[in-house]
Amino acid sequence: KAGVTQTPRYLIKTRGQQVTLSCSPISGHRSVSWYQQTPGQGLQFLFEYFSETQRNKGNFPGRFSGRQFSNSRSEMNVSTLELGDSALYLCASSSRGDETQYFGPGTRLLVL
Protein backbone atom coordinates (compact mmCIF):
# COMPACT_ATOMS: atom_id res chain seq x y z
CA LYS A 1 0.00 0.00 0.00
CA ALA A 2 1.17 3.50 -0.72
CA GLY A 3 1.79 5.62 2.35
CA VAL A 4 0.28 8.95 3.29
CA THR A 5 1.23 11.66 0.83
CA GLN A 6 1.19 15.39 1.35
CA THR A 7 1.50 18.14 -1.19
CA PRO A 8 3.22 20.44 -1.57
CA ARG A 9 6.26 19.48 0.50
CA TYR A 10 7.55 23.05 0.78
CA LEU A 11 5.77 26.34 0.48
CA ILE A 12 6.66 30.01 0.90
CA LYS A 13 3.92 32.56 1.36
CA THR A 14 3.67 36.16 2.54
CA ARG A 15 1.62 37.55 5.39
CA GLY A 16 -2.03 38.01 4.57
CA GLN A 17 -2.13 35.35 1.88
CA GLN A 18 -3.99 32.09 2.19
CA VAL A 19 -2.72 28.57 1.65
CA THR A 20 -4.23 25.15 0.96
CA LEU A 21 -2.42 21.95 1.86
CA SER A 22 -3.42 18.51 0.66
CA CYS A 23 -3.24 15.08 2.24
CA SER A 24 -3.97 11.72 0.62
CA PRO A 25 -4.45 8.97 3.19
CA ILE A 26 -3.58 5.32 2.92
CA SER A 27 -6.12 3.50 0.79
CA GLY A 28 -9.05 2.38 2.90
CA HIS A 29 -8.38 4.79 5.75
CA ARG A 30 -11.32 7.04 6.54
CA SER A 31 -9.81 9.19 9.28
CA VAL A 32 -7.42 12.03 8.57
CA SER A 33 -5.91 14.19 11.30
CA TRP A 34 -3.87 17.35 10.93
CA TYR A 35 -1.12 18.63 13.22
CA GLN A 36 1.03 21.73 13.42
CA GLN A 37 4.61 21.55 14.65
CA THR A 38 6.59 24.66 15.57
CA PRO A 39 9.73 25.14 17.65
CA GLY A 40 7.83 27.31 20.10
CA GLN A 41 4.59 25.41 20.61
CA GLY A 42 5.70 21.92 19.70
CA LEU A 43 3.24 19.47 18.21
CA GLN A 44 -0.40 20.53 18.32
CA PHE A 45 -3.53 18.85 17.07
CA LEU A 46 -5.53 20.87 14.54
CA PHE A 47 -8.52 18.74 13.60
CA GLU A 48 -9.68 15.30 12.55
CA TYR A 49 -11.99 14.35 9.73
CA PHE A 50 -13.82 11.08 9.40
CA SER A 51 -16.09 10.22 6.47
CA GLU A 52 -16.18 13.85 5.30
CA THR A 53 -17.16 15.20 8.72
CA GLN A 54 -15.01 17.14 11.13
CA ARG A 55 -15.12 14.97 14.20
CA ASN A 56 -12.67 16.70 16.52
CA LYS A 57 -11.02 20.10 16.63
CA GLY A 58 -8.06 21.48 18.54
CA ASN A 59 -7.64 24.96 19.91
CA PHE A 60 -6.87 26.96 16.79
CA PRO A 61 -8.50 30.13 15.44
CA GLY A 62 -11.09 30.03 12.71
CA ARG A 63 -8.45 30.95 10.12
CA PHE A 64 -7.58 27.28 10.14
CA SER A 65 -10.12 25.13 8.38
CA GLY A 66 -10.28 21.84 6.60
CA ARG A 67 -12.41 19.48 4.66
CA GLN A 68 -12.47 15.90 3.55
CA PHE A 69 -13.68 14.55 0.25
CA SER A 70 -15.58 11.37 -0.50
CA ASN A 71 -12.34 9.59 -1.43
CA SER A 72 -10.99 10.49 2.06
CA ARG A 73 -8.45 12.95 0.70
CA SER A 74 -8.28 16.00 2.93
CA GLU A 75 -7.29 19.60 2.57
CA MET A 76 -6.54 22.20 5.16
CA ASN A 77 -6.71 25.91 4.54
CA VAL A 78 -5.14 28.76 6.43
CA SER A 79 -6.42 32.21 5.60
CA THR A 80 -4.81 35.56 6.35
CA LEU A 81 -1.44 34.01 7.07
CA GLU A 82 0.62 35.29 9.98
CA LEU A 83 4.35 34.90 10.59
CA GLY A 84 3.54 32.51 13.43
CA ASP A 85 1.87 30.12 11.03
CA SER A 86 5.30 29.09 9.76
CA ALA A 87 5.46 25.44 10.70
CA LEU A 88 5.63 21.84 9.65
CA TYR A 89 2.09 20.65 8.95
CA LEU A 90 1.61 16.92 9.32
CA CYS A 91 -1.33 14.80 8.42
CA ALA A 92 -1.99 11.27 9.56
CA SER A 93 -4.48 8.65 8.54
CA SER A 94 -6.00 5.67 10.25
CA SER A 95 -8.89 3.31 9.73
CA ARG A 96 -11.14 4.66 12.46
CA GLY A 97 -9.12 7.42 14.14
CA ASP A 98 -8.77 5.78 17.51
CA GLU A 99 -5.77 3.58 16.89
CA THR A 100 -2.42 3.57 15.11
CA GLN A 101 -1.97 6.58 12.88
CA TYR A 102 0.30 6.71 9.85
CA PHE A 103 1.92 10.06 9.15
CA GLY A 104 2.81 11.78 5.93
CA PRO A 105 6.16 13.51 5.38
CA GLY A 106 4.67 16.91 6.15
CA THR A 107 4.46 20.27 4.42
CA ARG A 108 6.94 22.90 5.53
CA LEU A 109 5.29 26.33 5.32
CA LEU A 110 7.30 29.50 5.62
CA VAL A 111 5.43 32.77 5.97
CA LEU A 112 7.43 35.91 5.19
Add this chain to the structure above:
Amino acid sequence: GIQVEQSPPDLILQEGANSTLRCNFSDSVNNLQWFHQNPWGQLINLFYIPSGTKQNGRLSATTVATERYSLLYISSSQTTDSGVYFCAVDRGGSYIPTFGRGTSLIVHP
Protein backbone atom coordinates in the same frame (compact mmCIF):
# COMPACT_ATOMS: atom_id res chain seq x y z
CA GLY B 1 -6.01 21.43 30.06
CA ILE B 2 -3.98 18.34 30.70
CA GLN B 3 -0.22 18.78 31.12
CA VAL B 4 2.28 16.35 29.64
CA GLU B 5 5.90 16.38 30.75
CA GLN B 6 8.67 14.31 29.22
CA SER B 7 12.07 13.61 30.64
CA PRO B 8 14.90 13.86 30.03
CA PRO B 9 14.68 16.59 27.39
CA ASP B 10 17.94 15.47 25.84
CA LEU B 11 19.80 12.18 25.86
CA ILE B 12 23.08 11.17 24.28
CA LEU B 13 24.06 7.50 24.11
CA GLN B 14 26.68 5.26 22.66
CA GLU B 15 25.45 2.58 20.33
CA GLY B 16 24.46 -0.51 22.29
CA ALA B 17 23.37 1.33 25.42
CA ASN B 18 19.92 1.06 26.97
CA SER B 19 17.70 3.98 27.93
CA THR B 20 14.41 4.84 29.59
CA LEU B 21 12.26 7.79 28.58
CA ARG B 22 9.49 9.02 30.83
CA CYS B 23 6.14 10.70 30.20
CA ASN B 24 4.14 12.16 33.08
CA PHE B 25 0.62 13.46 32.68
CA SER B 26 -1.46 15.56 35.01
CA ASP B 27 -4.87 13.89 34.79
CA SER B 28 -6.52 10.63 33.91
CA VAL B 29 -6.35 9.76 30.25
CA ASN B 30 -8.15 7.43 27.93
CA ASN B 31 -5.25 6.91 25.60
CA LEU B 32 -1.49 7.35 25.42
CA GLN B 33 0.72 7.05 22.39
CA TRP B 34 4.47 7.13 21.82
CA PHE B 35 5.91 8.52 18.59
CA HIS B 36 9.35 8.75 17.05
CA GLN B 37 10.29 11.62 14.75
CA ASN B 38 13.45 10.97 12.76
CA PRO B 39 15.93 13.75 11.92
CA TRP B 40 14.14 14.34 8.60
CA GLY B 41 10.82 15.02 10.27
CA GLN B 42 9.01 11.75 9.59
CA LEU B 43 6.77 10.81 12.50
CA ILE B 44 6.05 7.18 13.30
CA ASN B 45 3.58 5.84 15.80
CA LEU B 46 5.45 3.42 18.08
CA PHE B 47 2.87 2.37 20.63
CA TYR B 48 -0.78 2.85 21.38
CA ILE B 49 -0.73 2.05 25.09
CA PRO B 50 -3.37 3.41 27.47
CA SER B 51 -2.27 0.89 30.11
CA GLY B 52 -0.10 -2.15 30.58
CA THR B 53 3.05 -3.16 28.72
CA LYS B 54 3.78 -3.70 25.05
CA GLN B 55 6.93 -4.73 23.26
CA ASN B 56 8.05 -4.32 19.69
CA GLY B 57 11.54 -5.58 19.02
CA ARG B 58 14.07 -3.56 21.00
CA LEU B 59 11.41 -1.12 22.14
CA SER B 60 8.91 -1.61 24.90
CA ALA B 61 6.51 0.67 26.71
CA THR B 62 4.71 0.55 30.01
CA THR B 63 1.87 2.81 31.10
CA VAL B 64 0.74 2.98 34.72
CA ALA B 65 -2.46 4.93 34.28
CA THR B 66 -3.29 5.07 38.00
CA GLU B 67 0.03 6.80 38.69
CA ARG B 68 -0.15 8.93 35.53
CA TYR B 69 3.07 8.00 33.82
CA SER B 70 4.42 5.98 30.95
CA LEU B 71 7.90 4.70 30.22
CA LEU B 72 9.53 3.92 26.90
CA TYR B 73 12.48 1.52 27.00
CA ILE B 74 15.03 1.36 24.24
CA SER B 75 17.47 -1.53 24.47
CA SER B 76 20.70 -1.99 22.52
CA SER B 77 20.28 1.43 20.91
CA GLN B 78 21.29 1.96 17.30
CA THR B 79 22.14 5.13 15.41
CA THR B 80 18.81 4.85 13.62
CA ASP B 81 17.07 5.36 16.98
CA SER B 82 18.21 8.98 16.92
CA GLY B 83 15.48 11.57 16.75
CA VAL B 84 12.80 12.94 19.01
CA TYR B 85 10.42 10.78 21.00
CA PHE B 86 7.02 12.22 21.82
CA CYS B 87 4.23 10.98 23.99
CA ALA B 88 0.68 12.17 23.48
CA VAL B 89 -2.40 11.68 25.62
CA ASP B 90 -6.08 12.27 25.15
CA ARG B 91 -8.90 12.30 27.62
CA GLY B 92 -11.27 10.11 25.67
CA GLY B 93 -14.69 10.86 24.36
CA SER B 94 -13.09 12.97 21.66
CA TYR B 95 -9.71 12.45 20.05
CA ILE B 96 -7.90 15.68 20.95
CA PRO B 97 -4.35 14.67 21.82
CA THR B 98 -1.96 16.73 23.89
CA PHE B 99 1.71 16.21 23.15
CA GLY B 100 4.71 16.47 25.39
CA ARG B 101 7.74 18.51 24.31
CA GLY B 102 9.65 15.38 23.49
CA THR B 103 12.98 13.75 24.35
CA SER B 104 15.74 14.37 21.83
CA LEU B 105 17.92 11.27 21.51
CA ILE B 106 21.29 11.11 19.80
CA VAL B 107 22.96 7.73 19.44
CA HIS B 108 26.64 7.85 18.53
CA PRO B 109 28.31 4.95 16.69
